Amino acid sequence: MSISKIPLVVLFSFAYKRCITPPNPAAPKAERISNKTLNTTWYTQNMLRYARLLAGLAEVAIILAANSPDEPLSKLILDMLLFEGGNAANLRLTPATLAGGLMMIAGTLIRVVTFRYLGQFFRFEASIQKDHQLITGGPYAIVRHPSYTGLLISHVGWFLWQFGEGSWVLESGLWRTLLGKLGVLAFTVLVILGSIHLTFGRMSSEDRALQERFGPQWDRWASRVRYMVVPGVY
Numbered sequence: 001m002s003i004s005k006i007p008l009v010v011l012f013s014f015a016y017k018r019c020i021t022p023p024n025p026a027a028p029k030a031e032r033i034s035n036k037t038l039n040t041t042w043y044t045q046n047m048l049r050y051a052r053l054l055a056g057l058a059e060v061a062i063i064l065a066a067n068s069p070d071e072p073l074s075k076l077i078l079d080m081l082l083f084e085g086g087n088a089a090n091l092r093l094t095p096a097t098l099a100g101g102l103m104m105i106a107g108t109l110i111r112v113v114t115f116r117y118l119g120q121f122f123r124f125e126a127s128i129q130k131d132h133q134l135i136t137g138g139p140y141a142i143v144r145h146p147s148y149t150g151l152l153i154s155h156v157g158w159f160l161w162q163f164g165e166g167s168w169v170l171e172s173g174l175w176r177t178l179l180g181k182l183g184v185l186a187f188t189v190l191v192i193l194g195s196i197h198l199t200f201g202r203m204s205s206e207d208r209a210l211q212e213r214f215g216p217q218w219d220r221w222a223s224r225v226r227y228m229v230v231p232g233v234y
Helices: 005-019 041-066 072-081 095-121 146-163 178-214 216-224
Strands: none
Touching: 005 041, 005 095, 005 146, 041 072, 041 146, 095 146, 146 178, 178 216
16 A cells, blocks of 8 residues: 555545535525425535545545554554454555546536536525526536536545545445444435435426526527436436
């Protein structure tokens, strides 16, 4: 295991943080689409953020401790963060974790582009602002919801980075414990699958709200840009 992995941990963690951090203040309640299940701020801004932070810190701590194993603090860290069957030497860059990291970068870049195109109209809460404009250029000329394209790519990438071969969760032995398995299962169901489910619900509701607001302008755009997140697929 090389200490050179630490910059990648920092880079990919920063990219994911950028992906799930709102570029604008929260939308006023009066402007939000009236469906409580659509406003998934709790998912994206809290649980994902803390999970990313804790997992990144744990991996960096193990790498540093394993490179100075005789230090008292290193021994304490390894005792705390390595479980039965875990091996710090296996924390390495593998095809799965590298693919996950690159997906986080790609997803974040897509998100940042959509942030710039929508400007003040991009809010994490599903909303229609008083002076809202229908943005149809750039990535919005390819799919109608490119920000969700980036978000879904980043979610899958984060999952590969954290749970693939060479990751802390797998190689520390945490996955072999009952607590680890329950934690991964809960995270997968509540956060990853839950976010994906709510995201697809948001897209349909946002389309309806935009169609109601912009009428024929939205109809013309939707006739040109038929797909929501993946060109030619969905």
